[in-house]
Amino acid sequence: MHWYKDKTITEASKPQPFKVTECLSVLKAMWDKPKITELVISSTAWYKLTAYINLVGDYEITGFGKIEEATVDGKKTMAVTDIDIIDQEVKSAFVEAEDDAIIKFIQSLPEDQRDKWTLDWHSHVSMSTSPSGTDWDNWSDMLKARMNKQFPAMIINKQGEVTAYQIISDLDQTKIKVLIEKNKLDEDTIINIYNECKTKVEKMCKKADVSYRKLTEDDIYKPLENTVSNTWFSNDSMRTGVYDDDVCSVCGAALDKRDSRAYEQELCPECYDRYFLGIGGDAVDAD
Amino acid sequence: MNFDEINNSLNAQSAREIEVTVVTLGGSEKRAVNAGTTIRDFKERYGLTDNRMVDSEGRLLTDSDILSSDMQVFVSTPKRNG
Numbered sequence: 605m606h607w608y609k610d611k612t613i614t615e616a617s618k619p620q621p622f623k624v625t626e627c628l629s630v631l632k633a634m635w636d637k638p639k640i641t642e643l644v645i646s647s648t649a650w651y652k653l654t655a656y657i658n659l660v661g662d663y664e665i666t667g668f669g670k671i672e673e674a675t676v677d678g679k680k681t682m683a684v685t686d687i688d689i690i691d692q693e694v695k696s697a698f699v700e701a702e703d704d705a706i707i708k709f710i711q712s713l714p715e716d717q718r719d720k721w722t723l724d725w726h727s728h729v730s731m732s733t734s735p736s737g738t739d740w741d742n743w744s745d746m747l748k749a750r751m752n753k754q755f756p757a758m759i760i761n762k763q764g765e766v767t768a769y770q771i772i773s774d775l776d777q778t779k780i781k782v783l784i785e786k787n788k789l790d791e792d793t794i795i796n797i798y799n800e801c802k803t804k805v806e807k808m809c810k811k812a813d814v815s816y817r818k819l820t821e822d823d824i825y826k827p828l829e830n831t832v833s834n835t836w837f838s839n840d841s842m843r844t845g846v847y848d849d850d851v852c853s854v855c856g857a858a859l860d861k862r863d864s865r866a867y868e869q870e871l872c873p874e875c876y877d878r879y880f881l882g883i884g885g886d887a888v889d890a891d
Numbered sequence: 892m893n894f895d896e897i898n899n900s901l902n903a904q905s906a907r908e909i910e911v912t913v914v915t916l917g918g919s920e921k922r923a924v925n926a927g928t929t930i931r932d933f934k935e936r937y938g939l940t941d942n943r944m945v946d947s948e949g950r951l952l953t954d955s956d957i958l959s960s961d962m963q964v965f966v967s968t969p970k971r972n973g
Contacts, residue, residue: 625938629920666972668916690970698973703943706967710914711949719918726972738973746916749942749968753917759972 629752630773638770638778640756643723644676644683645766647787651794652687653760655801657727660809663694666701668709669723671756676785683785684723691808698738699726725758733759733767743771756780912963913937930956942966 645653649669656665667689674683691705713721724746726739735743735757743757758768758780768780789797850859852872859867866876907926911933912919924933931954934940944952947963 623932623935626936627938664973666970692970695973698971700972701970703967703969704945706916706970707943707945707949707965710916710965710967711947718914718916722917724916724970736973738971742971745941745968746970748938749966750915750917751913751920751937751966753915753920755917 633752633754633773635776636754636772638772638780639754640671640682640770640780641778642681642781642783643671643756643758643768644674644681644783644785646674646683646685647785647789648793648797649684649687650784651789651797652801653725654764655798656687656689656805657729657760657762659802659805660694660727662696662729663809663811664697664699664727664729665689665694665805665809666692666699666726668721669725669758670717670720671723672720676783687725688721689804689808692810693812694809695812696729722755723758724755725760728759728761730762733761733765735759735767735769743769743777744774747771747774758782909958910961911958912961914963914965915967924958926959928958930954930958933958939966942968 656667659665667687669684669688670686671682672685674681674685676683688709690701690709692699692701709721710718724743739757739759746755746757747753752773754770754772756768756770758766760766766782766784768782769777770780771777851857851870852859852875853870854875855872857872857874859870860873861867863873863876866873869876908923909926911922911924913922922933922937924936930944930952931940934942934944934954943966945965946952947965952964
């Protein structure tokens with residue numbers, strides 16, 4: 605029990621009518637059949653994907669893809685006919701795009717195409733194309749932001765490996781069979797695609813300015829600015845940018861200035877209870 | 892100043908329904924709400940409290956903004972993959 609909790613005063617307020625959160629769209633999506641079980645990536649789209657993931661070198665990149673009905677070998681299927689990227693910050697193991705970049709992308713689309721650019725893709729450089737925890741979390745957030753409309757999500761790497769899922773709901777995802785149209789494009793088209801992708805990468809991709817060093821005892825009380833470092837609160841956590849003094853460096857919750865011990869170490873009271881610092885070593889879980 | 896008249900006109904406005912077109916990566920969805928609903932109430936009602944919402948001109952809609960007529964809003968969340 606923290607001292608500040610003993611001094612918390614709770615004031616009862618007059619009961620207010622409870623406002624429900626609409627969940628009809630969640631119920632409708634639940635156990636829904638996947639709208640896409642097979643996806644053909646057209647040659648143009650594949651060339652663009654290959655260009656984008658190679659243009660960024662050893663960094664990850666992300667974007668969206670246009671999906672349309674197509675007939676392949678006399679069979680009706682869904683095909684990725686175009687690929688695009690958005691303003692983003694590329695890193696070697698992560699890629700991030702702010703919500704306003706995505707809104708800017710949506711607004712740039714012709715109105716009659718907004719329901720076609722549904723493919724959510726990103727690259728894993730040379731690593732496995734299995735979704736990470738970060739990927740599953742973000743797809744869950746994306747589902748909510750899409751008003752619970754199911755969507756396809758794809759991960760690709762430089763080896764040409766592809767994994768795709770139809771995200772139906774938080775409880776349900778199905779694998780999508782991915783086929784690639786192996787149709788060699790003429791040189792002029794390849795050069796045009798390359799130049800288009802190169803221009804977009806130069807304009808839209810930003811690289812984080814990072815430096816790495818091992819934390820020392822002095823760093824516990826001094827926020828690091830504009831650096832990326834492995835924090836010792838979690839084995840795989842990485843943080844970028846300037847530390848925000850008012851936010852817990854582990855979970856992001858607001859700090860409580862009344863708990864000075866936790867506050868000085870930029871931890872919320874719960875995380876201060878959960879972890880204690882190992883000087884120069886790995887995270888030590890208090891549990 | 893006739894407060895009854897003012898209050899009655901406000902009540903009449905809130906009883907009027909307006910249509911909000913929510914545009915996302917998944918396309919557009921229409922939602923009917925009472926005029927006078929705040930953006931905060933709208934976001935809470937549709938589980939969009941963690942999402943950025945802008946109008947068709949790109950202006951950020953804050954929690955205290957009020958929906959008073961049919962409009963189009965654009966919604967998204969940050970993209971983080973790795």
